Amino acid sequence: MEYSSLHRQLATMKKSFFDQGFLDEQFFQIEELQDDVSPNFVEEVVTLFFKDSLRLMGNIDHALEKFPQDFDRLDSLIHQLKGSASSIGAAKMKNECTVFRDFCDKENQEGCIRSFQKVKKEHACLRQKLENYFQLLRQVGPVAKATRSGN
Amino acid sequence: MIVEERKGTRDQFPVGMRVLAVDDNPICLKLLEALLVRCQYKVTTTDKAITALNMMRENRNKFDLVISDVHMPDMDGFKLLELVGLEMDLPVIMLSANGETQTVMKGISHGACDYLLKPVRIEELRNIWQHVIRRRKFEKSCCTDSDNRDDGLKVLANSEDGHWAADDHNGKITKKRKDQSEADEDDSEDNIENDDPSSQKKPRVVWTIELHRKFVAAVNQLGIDKAVPKKILDLMNVENLTRENVASHLQKYRLYLKRLSVVAGQQASMVAAVGGRNSSYLNMASLNGFRNYYAIGGSRQLPTVLGSLQPTGVLGRMNSSSTLAMQGLLPSPTVQLCGMHKSTSNPCNTDLGRIQGIVAPGNRQMNLLHGVPMNLEPEQFPQLKLLQEPRNQLPAGFSDSGFTVGPKSNSFPIGTTNPLFVQAHEQHNRTGGLQNHSVKMSSSSSELLDFNLQDISQFTSNNRSGDGSWQGASGSTEDPTSSLSILAPFGNIALSSGNIGANISSVTTHAVTKPFDEFANTMAAPLHDAITNNNINNHVRSLNGNTMAMPPVHDDSRPSNFSLDNSIQSWDYSINSNTVSSRYSNPLLSKLRTDEATARFHSSGIAVGEKNLGATAVVQGNFGTSLVRQDCMIDRSTVDGQLKFKGGYESENSRLHSGINSNGSCLADVVNSMVKPQDDDMLFGDIDMGCDLYSIGACMCSLWT
DSSP: OHHHHHHHHHHHHHHHHHHTTSBOHHHHHHHHHOOSSSTTHHHHHHHHHHHHHHHHHHHHHHHHHHOTTOHHHHHHHHHHHHHHHHHHTBHHHHHHHHHHHHHHHTTOHHHHHHHHHHHHHHHHHHHHHHHHHHHHHHHHHHHHHHHHHHO | OOOOOOOOOGGGTTTTOEEEEEOSOHHHHHHHHHHHHHTTOEEEEESOHHHHHHHHHHOGGGOSEEEEESOOSSSOHHHHHHHIIIIIOOOEEEEESOOOHHHHHHHHHTTOSEEEESSOOHHHHHTTHHHHHHHHHHHHHHHOOHHHHHHHHHHHHHHHTTOOOSOGGGOTTOTTOHHHHHOOOSOOOTTOOOSSOSSOOOOOOOOOHHHHHHHHHHHHHHOTBTOOHHHHHHHHTOTTOOHHHHHHHHHHHHHHHHHHHHHHHHHSBOOOOSSOHHHHHHHHHHHHHHHHHHHHHSOOOSOOHHHHHOOSSHHHHIIIIIIIIIISSOOSHHHHHHHHSOOSSOTTSSOTTOOOSOOOTTOTTOOBSTTOOOOSOGGGGGGOOOOOOOTTSSOHHHHHHTOOOOOTTTOOOOSOOOHHHHHHHHHOOOTTTTTTOOOOOOOTTTOBOOOOHHHHHHHOOOOTTSSOGGGGGEEOOOOTTTSOOTTGGGGGOOOOOSSSOOBOOOOBOOOOBSOHHHHHHHHHHHHHHHHHHSOTTTOHHHHHHHHHOOOOBOTTOOOOOOOHHHHHTEEEEEEETTEEEEEEEOHHHHHHOOSSEEOOEEEEEEEEOSSEEEEEEEEEOTTSSOEEEEEBEEETTTOSSSOBOTTHHHHHHHHHTBOOOSSSOOHHHHHHHHSOOOSSSBHHHHSTHHHHHHHHHTSEEEEOO
């Protein structure tokens, strides 16, 4: 009971991520790569993403502060962030990065700052959601195993 | 960083294919690794380009394929790409979140065999092994000699069993190209690893820094023009190094140099020396180069010279397909060779029809070789390596010269055939031919790029075929009909001095009656030499010149010893915006000049149209009726101060020229090196016109507008 309800919860949660556009297909690809050899692949990648993206965002913050007119630098940084986001399927974040990039192209400093705020916001939001997700997943995991072995 | 190796079965290629993944983004790297593992490849990862290079240098046999990100902090992905291509000759796939055409073009011109966008999907990775095979095959075919061919067949047989030799290096596995099996003399790929050759054991030569240094020292000592594999080999004095290895490496090196010098040469405008023999070479070459470039990317508006070339002979074939493709300019058979050269990743090889290479990046307007089928995969373009395609198509004579005649079959992919030319060619080149017609590519400033066909004929310095067929160029026009007249219908070539104003007057080379083969050989020969000798740096053009000068085969068996080298030296064309002028002073050419049957090099005018710089070179060799005509259109727009073949071209050019590679050196290489891929505009410079020219050697590019 609990088991299946947790599963259902998980499924619903995941579905909502997709429906709301937080995640896209790429996330499925990552899940596909999880197997016996790498049983925690998804979580590993996501964790790595959040860690690395924090670093990148820190660099962008720094650049916006110190070299606000250096659009090339900003462009390069956001490019990396965008690459990471798209790799894990973080759709909303990726889109915000694109917006930021456009502002960079137009050399619109104000626009850059604003859109970067949005990037950070999306980042925080996604992070929260995925943390919840994995927590739930961890709960479900062992339960599932236990159930199986129990039978 | 992380080095993981999973056990893979080498014998079940592509399973177990060894991939090196380089990406500074840890998430992407991790993901990529997982995907590759899922495809059952053996993966090694690193986040630093330097580390990757070191790993590869340590043991060149260590990897089959490299996948690299474009934006990396320690080294630009394109730079890595070039280095890998040059030193290790491994296929490289670029990866980036940036999918802009320009960037992709740049990747291709630098020699990437593929360009994937992030996030990369597993389906795409499942197919990357084909790049490895393709490269091996091409290389093999380029450099294979008869033994190799046999081996190749055997290997093929093996593979047919469903069992791929782990290192297909041997070659020639795929027999897509029958020509491959045939002719190929020449160097075996030195980088081909033969770990487990199924049929032939070819120890792979790893070009370590030390070895490369020795090589460069030897080349410098001999003089780039005179550096022939045999001599280099002797000077290097390294055990277990074969002439083939050296030849193949030399080819690459030339390409590299060419690329470097192209930058310098960019400014040079191609000045077609009217009447100047030398220039003609140059012009042609440049034209060719241009053509190729254009062809490659451009809108193939150029009438495919190749197509027209279809001429009977091999020549036709040669040129048309590969040449044009490759070089866009040279239709001559030799040219094809050139074209076919193996480009690093270039598919040009087997088929003449494959006009590889010149894919003008984004150049819509380029009408390069119209119709020339560019088989060259753009990505591979930059690495055009001269393939030594079996010369099936070429008359027997060629075989030895190591021409790599592109696809032998006649596949001229060139779209448009120019019956006109062909015919003209056949019947006779106009006798009086253009004596020294130089193909002029004039830029808007109306400079004419004149190619002197005659000079071209001089090229064949080394006629490998031993019959001095080159001499033809000098005018041994014995028989007009037999001579290759390139350019017959020059008239049509309206050199449009349009923007680029390349006017290439058709220079008809009066082909000597020598059979095509010979001529081809000769052509090839000179090409090579020419290439070698010229300062690659400055002149790609020379190469071009060489190529262009297809010495008519002279049956007098006048020893053709035109050393291309000498002659070409002076070429130098600068591509200026709107001007494609190559200046070529080729002493050799003058030598060649033969009053009577001088090989005339007709180049149709290079029409530099508003955005199209088209040069059609029609090369008629004495091969009989091969008429090589290449039209290259130079896109004017590109010329904006320089022929711009952006990005794409650059690399392509070089590759295009692969040209004849009898010694494994191909003009293309030279040209390529001269042509330096750069993303900025001067693509033109990059265009290895030379190469094409070479290939065209016999063919003249007829510029026409």
